[in-house]
Amino acid sequence: MHFLLLGATGRTGKHVVSGLLSQDHTAVALVRASGSLAPRPGLTIVTGSPLSKDDIRRALFAAPSLLPSAAIITLNTVRESDSPFGARLSPPRFLADSCANACEVLEEASIPRVIVMSTAGIGDSWGKLPWLSRAFMGWTNIKYALEDHGLVDKEIRLTKMDWTLVRAVRLEFKDTDDPKTEVKTLGSSGDGMRVSDSVTVTSVARFLIQAAVEGLFIKEAVVVRD
Template sequence: MHFLLLGASGRTGQHVVSELLSQGYTAVALVRTSSSLTPRPGLTIVTGSPLSKSDIRNALFAVPSLSPSAAIITLNTVPQVSPPRFLADSCANVCEVLEHAGIRRIVVMSTAGVGDSWDNLPWLSKAFLSWTNVKYALEDHSLVDREIRLTKMDWTLVRAVRLQFDDQKLDATKREVKMLGSNGVGMSLSDSVSVTSVASFLVKVAVEGLLVKSAVVITN
């Protein structure tokens, strides 16, 4: 299988690349700067922006002999730095380009607190998300959550709880992932999930065609 990746140079995205290649798959990654991602066999790197449909098309057809089976998006937004609707517009662009190419599968990394998972967040988490600049990222993720449901794509939204970045090595041991449904019933303030676990889960969902047209909160 061959995959289109957006956000591959990020802290979670790099683990997605490693996971895919270790399983014998290939991928093309659209990145803002080519130096942000180390070249590896099986990985094609294309420079461009997810806000540009033409750049996405260039990435999609960068390997003429291979057509992506799915797209995996691990983009993030930086409050007060990224443009408004960065995630929502990027996702909309990818969906449009993929649909025109006859590709329907897309897996998007989201965050706990989006959509119906908000009600089950611990109150301290709600306070943090409401009173800090993180609220802008949450709003953008929420736009993705609402708007992707209006597309014809076979989407999956993976809502990760607090990310744990302690495992910096790309070959770090992956821990078991627990699924808490779309609404995250049972979330606690101490919940976290490692980036390797998230990457492994994203790849598994994309490869096996799981949770189509569904959202799920995950934790370790």
């Protein structure tokens, strides 16, 4: 299969790239900075912004004779640092507008499938978050990312596409992965979430690919943890 990737240079996105190529899929990645992603066989790189529909269109048709079967979006808001208190650098609706743009362009091209990485705490999963997690998110600048992911949740439901929202619990940025270990899915609301829950970026990337390739959780949101 051939995929359009938005967010391929991020800490989860880079594992999506590696996972797809290792399974002999191909991909085109729209990246904001030239040189931010190393060229690899099977990977086409286009420089542009997900806030530009024209840039997304260029990416769609960038690989000769290949049209994506689906898009995988792993964009996140950008902060001044990795600290949860780091100032937000992205526009307030960066994720929502990027997602809306991508869906519009994909629908124009009759591409029906999009998988979007989200976060636990969005929509009906907010009430199932442990109170300590809710307090932390509300107290730090993570709240701005949460707001934007919430807007993505609303935008995606306005499309006619076969969408999937993957709501990851707290991310662990480990590069190790056991492909035999499957993530646990907790439904849309995240029933049974614990404050100690986490999921590695490699696990999330593997699940995003699986959902895209196998057509899992169509028009559903799903909370995942290791």
